[in-house]
Amino acid sequence: MKIITAKNYKDMSHLVANIIIQRIRDHSELTLGLATGGTPIETYKYLIEDHQQNNTSYQNVCTFNLDEYIGIEPTDHNSYHFYMQSNLFDHIDIPTRQTHIPNGKAKGIIAECEAYEAKIQSKDGIDLQLLGIGTNGHIGFNEPGTSFDTSTQVVQLADATRQANARYFKSVEKVPKKAITMGIGTIMKSKEILLLVSGKNKRKALERLINGEIDPIFPASILNHHPSVTVVADHDALQNTVVPSSILL
Ligand code: F6R
Numbered sequence: 479m480k481i482i483t484a485k486n487y488k489d490m491s492h493l494v495a496n497i498i499i500q501r502i503r504d505h506s507e508l509t510l511g512l513a514t515g516g517t518p519i520e521t522y523k524y525l526i527e528d529h530q531q532n533n534t535s536y537q538n539v540c541t542f543n544l545d546e547y548i549g550i551e552p553t554d555h556n557s558y559h560f561y562m563q564s565n566l567f568d569h570i571d572i573p574t575r576q577t578h579i580p581n582g583k584a585k586g587i588i589a590e591c592e593a594y595e596a597k598i599q600s601k602d603g604i605d606l607q608l609l610g611i612g613t614n615g616h617i618g619f620n621e622p623g624t625s626f627d628t629s630t631q632v633v634q635l636a637d638a639t640r641q642a643n644a645r646y647f648k649s650v651e652k653v654p655k656k657a658i659t660m661g662i663g664t665i666m667k668s669k670e671i672l673l674l675v676s677g678k679n680k681r682k683a684l685e686r687l688i689n690g691e692i693d694p695i696f697p698a699s700i701l702n703h704h705p706s707v708t709v710v711a712d713h714d715a716l717q718n719t720v721v722p723s724s725i726l727l
Pocket of ligand 1: 516517610617619
């Protein structure tokens with residue numbers, strides 16, 4: 479694992495966007511794994527800006543999102559389908575058929591998970607996966623205690639996650655209780671991973687990721703075993719963490 483230190487949220491977003499743009503320029507048929515939530519919003523803004531100013535093309539890029547709530551229509555403003563359309567896909571030239579997000583309204587949810595996993599593997603896995611981190615260490619919606627070898631699965635959201643995401647809903651009761659998420663095994667098969675960490679509320683999680691034990695109780699800890707993970711973290715998130723100089727980029 480390597481760490482890039484960013485001055486602040488904007489700087490982190492710029493650095494991450496530049497890495498993604500570089501990978502797309504190097505490999506126009508990139509299979510890109512995407513995250514939602516608050517952290518990547520500004521990164522997506524920079525990708526859009528770059529697309530408009532420099533014509534970086536997504537015509538041949540294929541995307542797979544990490545997760546989606548179960549029971550929410552894709553048109554619902556809180557769905558991750560809606561998030562991706564409005565924050566990225568509507569503003570770049572990616573063909574819709576090349577974008578993939580689990581269907582949280584599928585009749586056969588287990589079959590949906592299997593089909594989603596098979597689609598990812600049929601592309602020979604993900605080339606570059608973006609990740610955020612939950613304050614409880616979740617990656618995707620793989621909550622504490624999830625086994626490290628899981629593939630795309632149905633999960634129960636932790637109370638901490640529902641509380642954290644209640645900011646987007648009218649109340650915490652309205653936050654769905656279940657989601658479909660790529661498994662930790664799916665994420666770990668990605669060839670390269672970029673983990674975005676910003677803000678004071680992620681300090682404890684980042685400290686535990688860098689200096690803690692590898693344990694399913696803290697799902698992100700397994701990233702220490704991945705051969706190509708870059709954490710891009712801002713000063714607010716990194717404060718109080720002693721980062722071994724061997725992993726600082
Ligand atoms: C989102 C996802 C989650 C978030 C995490 C952090 O698709 O899978 O793991 O990355 O909950 O969320 P924010 O960025 O809102 O702090």
